Amino acid sequence: MKSWLLSLTFLLVSPAFAQTPTSVTLALNWKAEPEFGGFYAAALQGIYKKHGLDVKILEGGSGTPTVQMLANGKVEFAIVSADEIILSQDRNSKNKVKGLFAVYQTSPYIVMSHAEKNYKNLKDVFMSEGILSMQSGLPYYQYLVQKFGKPKVKVVPYAGGVSNFLNDKNFSQQGFITTEPLSAEKAGAKVKTFLIAEEGFNPYLVVIGATEETLSKKPDLVKKFVAASREGWIAYLKDPKDTNKHMATLNKAFDLETFNKAADVQKPLIETKETLGSMSSTRWSTLVQQLKELKLIKTSPKAEDLYMNY
Incomplete structure (x- = not known):
């Protein structure tokens, strides 16, 4: 009996019987740069895998339509801005995109x-x-x-x-x-x-976005992804050097010195007294009002329909 139990225990903890990580894609709206450092840190340091995720980070470029990529179901998560979320909901009320985690608390x-x-x-x-x-x-x-x-x-x-x-x-x-x-x-x-x-114009930037369909059908996946991303950002803000070295191999436009300087420059725009990545209804409502006054939107989406904090 003892031998049988030991064998069963071995099988349960054996890597071959471990749960396969869930594969997801995060689409960026630009190339690998410090503004995305926390996501790369989460991938490099095994933080995503620790949360049961196998995350593919898809680099973007000028004009990458990340909102449309979400709405069309091409990716599970993408980087968007707060104003893009509002504009998209104003123009297409079906399968809305919501913000889940905002890297930049002060717009850069x-x-x-x-x-x-x-x-x-x-x-x-x-x-x-x-x-x-x-x-x-x-x-x-x-x-x-x-x-x-x-x-x-x-x-x-x-x-x-x-x-x-x-x-x-x-x-x-x-x-x-x-x-x-x-x-x-x-x-x-x-x-x-x-x-x-x-x-006075301060939309959240580098925001993790996902559709309402993803939020309703895969709530556990969303929670895991946001939690792991937050953990990655905490690690990157503490020590960005190794992640910067990796990103510098992906993006030859900047040298390592510039990557490190950029990481220092952006830090005050990311860290606040609040939970890292969290957002407020007041900020969202203010932005809706500003876009309405500029006649860029016809409707006035409610703040609670635009974002969720995790």
């Missing part, structure tokens, strides 16, 4: 100018005689126009990169706090950045 969108210009705030940039490279269709651009009035600065389409910025002291441009400013500084420019969030 910035406008950067040359420090030599001595602009005091973002309004100074808007009312200057220089050039501002920015996508005029972006919600935050329309918000700034609503707040400051018609800009005096010459607004030109955003072309990406920092070459124009480096060649013209009167040139300002949109950017991501972990990307363009660091690239410009590495090239020798003295940069001053202005967070758009400080002007």
Whole structure:
């Protein structure tokens, strides 16, 4: 009897009889960079596997339609922004996408100018005689126009990169706090950045999104994925170096030094006194109202329909 019990115990704990991890895909809306560091850390350090998940991280690029990928059932989870969730629900009320975990509590969108210009705030940039490279269709651009009035600065389409910025002291441009400013500084420019969030438009960014169908049919999977992702972010914020080394092999646009600087720069925008990744109804309701005032949405989705905290 004892021998039989020992054999049964061995079979139950044997790797061959262990439960097979659930395969899921996380679609990113950009390439491997520190803004996604916690997800890569969760994969590299075996955190996802510890939670019974085999996660494939799918890199994105400019214009990657992550909301549509979710709605079409191509992936279980994807990175979206709070304003994208609201816009998608306004346009398509079927199989809504919801936010589950927000990496950036303060939006990392910035406008950067040359420090030599001595602009005091973002309004100074808007009312200057220089050039501002920015996508005029972006919600935050329309918000700034609503707040400051018609800009005096010459607004030109955003072309990406920092070459124009480096060649013209009167040139300002949109950017991501972990990307363009660091690239410009590495090239020798003295940069001053202005967070758009400080002007009152502050959507959650790098948000894990999933559809209502996934939430209702696979609630345990969702809980495991969010819990593991949070654990990965805690690990990455504590020590990002090994994960940065891995991401640097995937994204050759930045060297390891830039990866490490970006991880430091973004940290204050991610960590708060609240639970990592958590969101509030007030923030969501404010954003809905702002988008409604900008006439970017026709309906007013309720905050509780837009997100869930885990």
